[in-house]
Amino acid sequence: xxxxxxxxxxxxxxxxxxxxxxxxxxxxxxxxAMGWFRQAPGKGREFVVAINWNGVSTYDIDSVKGRFTxxxxxxxxxxxxxxxxxxxxxxxxxxxxxxxxxxxxxVRNGFDYWxxxxxxxxxx
Numbered sequence: 001x002x003x004x005x006x007x008x009x010x011x012x013x014x015x016x017x018x019x020x021x022x023x024x025x026x027x028x029x030x031x032x033a034m035g036w037f038r039q040a041p042g043k044g045r046e047f048v049v050a051i052n053w054n055g056v057s058t059y060d061i062d063s064v065k066g067r068f069t070x071x072x073x074x075x076x077x078x079x080x081x082x083x084x085x086x087x088x089x090x091x092x093x094x095x096x097x098x099x100x101x102x103x104x105x106x107v108r109n110g111f112d113y114w115x116x117x118x119x120x121x122x123x124x
Contacts, residue, residue, distance in 0.1 A: 002026045002113040004096045009118030012086055016122070020081040022096030022115060030074035033099040035111055036081045038092035038120075045095070047109070049081065053102035063089075086122045093117040 008020040020036070035050030049060040049070045058070055069082040079096065097111035105111060 002029070002032075002098050004098060004113055004115035006094065006096045006115045006118040009094060009120045011121045011123065014086060014088055014122055014124050016086050017082070017084045018086065018120060020083070020094055020096075020118060020120070021078055022080075023076070023078045024098060025077070028074070029072075029077050029079075029098055031102050033102060033104045033111075034070075034072060034079045035097045035099075035104065035108070036070060036079075037095045037097060038090075039095070039117075040089075040092040043092075045109070046092075048094070050097075050104040050108070051079065052104055057104065059104055059108075083120070086120075088122045088124045090120060091122050092120060094120050 003025045006022045033052050036048045039045045051058045051070045067085045072079045095117045096115040098113040100112045
């Protein structure tokens with residue numbers, strides 16, 4: 001089992017930045033793909049960005065390209081989501097996810113473990 005705890009959410013003005021962290025416990029994440037999802041009020045959970053086990057490959061959605069960057073520090077069992085140029089439509093609860101395997105699942109919702117989420121609110 002892997003337990004994931006997100007942190008770093010908060011309230012920020014449009015155009016601002018936040019960095020989310022997700023720290024895993026229970027087992028090392030160095031051989032696992034990791035990802036970030038979000039869920040806005042009244043909407044379903046949405047894939048945002050993911051990274052494979054060694055950080056070589058990343059995948060993101062068009063709406064965050066050039067603004068969001070995922071990274072990982074396997075020594076700290078932690079991944080990060082740097083969010084720049086934030087927009088009000090980025091407002092959501094952000095969830096960290098971990099897969100059992102090294103590659104990002106082709107079905108993005110196929111991650112095996114999930115955190116409890118951290119709220120990000122972007123004011124206009």
